[in-house]
Amino acid sequence: MDHEKVNILLVDDQPAKLLAYEVILKELGENLVVASSGREALEVLLKTEIAVILVDVCMPELDGFELAAMIREHPRFQKTAMIFISAIQVSDIDRLRGYEMGAVDYVPVPVVPEVLRAKIKVFAELYRKTRELERLNQELEDRVRARTAELENSTAKLRESEQRRSMAIAAGKMGSWDWDWNSGDWMWDEGQYRIFGVGPESFEVNPANVQALLHPDDVDQLRKAIAEFNKGTRAYETEFRIVRPDGEVRWCVGTAAATVDDSGRVVRVSGVTVDITERKRAEERQNLLAREVDHRAKNALALAQSIVRLTRADEVKAYVSAVEGRINALARVHTILSLSSWQGAELSKLIDEELAPYSLGGQIILAGPEVQLLPATAQTLALALHELFTNSAKYGALSTRSGRLTIGWQVEDQLLTLSWEESGGPLVMTPKSRGFGTRSLLASVESQLGGQAQFDWRAEGLLCRLKVPLTRKTATAAPGKFDAPSSAELQRASG
Structure with missing residues (x-):
């Protein structure tokens, strides 16, 4: 499977050994970057994204342990994998010191090519997987932020739309209502109560009470609307009069639309009432x-x-x-x-x-x-x-x-x-x-x-x-x- 190559830094003061490492690791198909000293290695690290560092412990001026300590002090390289190569017998104390400096493994000399390749390959893949996971996490976070922003924007627009609808309904002397066809439950908004001249605290919305507020000559309009919906009509509009509790007569126009289930039966009727008294x-x-x-x-x-x-x-x-x-x-x-x-x-x-x-x-x-x-x-x-x-x-x-x-x-x-x-x-x-x-x-x-x-x-x-x-x-x-x-x-x- 094709994948993006990663950079592997080889650090050793002996050119022959660097050449040997390059030959051994060439089969991995990664980018091999060489440095002949610790200072040169630091310069490379500052300019290049490195996945794995293969460093010789024994180098003049700046040995492997000192180089590892300096690398770990930099925030960018605190998790970079480092493998030490030692030509001398490494004691447990030396190993412990190396691990403290940030080494993840040791490779003794003479180097076994298959072992070195296997160790480098593991950490290169780990680096690649880690970067891919970071990228996926970043994309996920970006999508979550975008989706969150979209939802917030949608919610804000919905809230503004509802406010505009409420203002339009109030300004237009309108009211909206919803009727559960099966249970008989009604829901009125503030505008509907205002048109009928009643309040939610003292008026129970049910067919009997609503009918009692209709003008006697217009009660048949309600019965006719119910009959039309039972026949399969999906929308209905009519003019009617209401008689408020204080005796005032108001002219209204009502528009209703039915919601049906999979079998075509009416399950809900929603509508809008408009006070047209002034127009009349x-x-x-x-x-x-x-x-x-x-x-x-x-x-x-x-x-x-x-x-x-x-x-x-x-x-x-x-x-x-x-x-x-x-x-x-x-x-x-x-x-x-x-x-x-x-x-x-x-x-x-x-x-x-x-x-x-x-x-x-x-x-x-x-x-x-x-x-x-x-x-x-x-x-x-x-x-x-x-x-x-x-x-x-x-x-x-x-x-x-x-x-x-x-x-x-x-x-x-x-x-x-x-x-x-x-x-x-x-x-x-x-x-x-x-x-x-x-x-x-x-x-x-x-x-x-x-x-x-x-x-x-x-x-x-x-x-x-x-x-x-x-x-x-x-x-x-x-x-x-x-x-x-x-x-x-x-x-x-x-x-």
């Missing part, structure tokens, strides 16, 4: 908002249709101006309501928006407390005010510099009374017929809001009083429930 509520709010937007859009279109259909004018330009003005009034109140998320509008803000195009520096006086109008009331009054401002700018007090307009309002017993009083303008004549503005004002205030609209066409200026109940059912409907007056209503209001 958001969906409900979104659906409600969509319905409200749809309703408001239909109302706005219906009102715009009525405006277009019933507006009268002698020429196209006047017709377009009238229609645009009324639709712009709707747009302005829509903006106010949008900024309040359709919670309502402040009356003074509504008036400010409508009078902005007619503010003529001191001609208009406002007086009244803060009054919050519901969306339906705000839309109706916006159109009414627009008609009043438009008529005043064309024919009334706002049509001249000398004209004055006073708008006052007050609330008593949830009844809003708004007065519109003009003065200083052109002479007022009672109209022979009512235009669209007057008709729509009457229809909206009286039919839609259950209020009253009174007109007094005084010669010095128009006096109008609007009375609107703030708590009437039609006026307090949910945002978006404003219904535009129909054409029939407008026609009836025209009387």
Whole structure:
């Protein structure tokens, strides 16, 4: 068997003897290194890894015993095998001294080649085996360290992963559970207890107690899931509701997966529960908002249709101006309501928006407390005010510099009374017929809001009083429930 050669150091001061040793040991196939003195041998040892040292006891300057003592003092060579060769009769005392110096054997002269080769071979093989064992031990230690580091790294990653999973479950309002199908034992994590609103110290997890927390209308979902797993289903997902002990209802989505044995029978079911209550509520709010937007859009279109259909004018330009003005009034109140998320509008803000195009520096006086109008009331009054401002700018007090307009309002017993009083303008004549503005004002205030609209066409200026109940059912409907007056209503209001 091929093996790595080892170095054998031959030390003797006589060249002939060194040559003889080389010839004898050549058959071993090892590397033979020669040194003719003890000092030369020390130099070789410092530069070369030596397996066995064959040294002559009797050498000038530095004999074999002294050389052995110096070799053993060095940490690298404390276990190096040394064989002494002695040409003189060695006494027991000399042998004892040699062994104390670190010799492992003695070879007498004349040297028997077979004996010398056998002794050298034994220690060379021993050295080789020792080095191989050291190498294997080192490799084993390296593998153990690598495996230990790998396990530590894997454990650290697993711990980090578990921490991240726990954090993700907590942040995502999730819980995990495990159910032993055969024994019926359940295991819940902290998130599962939190979702159900119970604690491990007071709640025993078992089918009966879990079912008691399910919404009565969703108990069949649990029975259905069990039936599906019994039929061979490996995964199941469903939405369900739970009723916490404090009475709060929560929406959840549950996902479960089955583990089966070699025969295909279910032995364990594990799953995750996610609290989706906020998502459900958001969906409900979104659906409600969509319905409200749809309703408001239909109302706005219906009102715009009525405006277009019933507006009268002698020429196209006047017709377009009238229609645009009324639709712009709707747009302005829509903006106010949008900024309040359709919670309502402040009356003074509504008036400010409508009078902005007619503010003529001191001609208009406002007086009244803060009054919050519901969306339906705000839309109706916006159109009414627009008609009043438009008529005043064309024919009334706002049509001249000398004209004055006073708008006052007050609330008593949830009844809003708004007065519109003009003065200083052109002479007022009672109209022979009512235009669209007057008709729509009457229809909206009286039919839609259950209020009253009174007109007094005084010669010095128009006096109008609007009375609107703030708590009437039609006026307090949910945002978006404003219904535009129909054409029939407008026609009836025209009387």
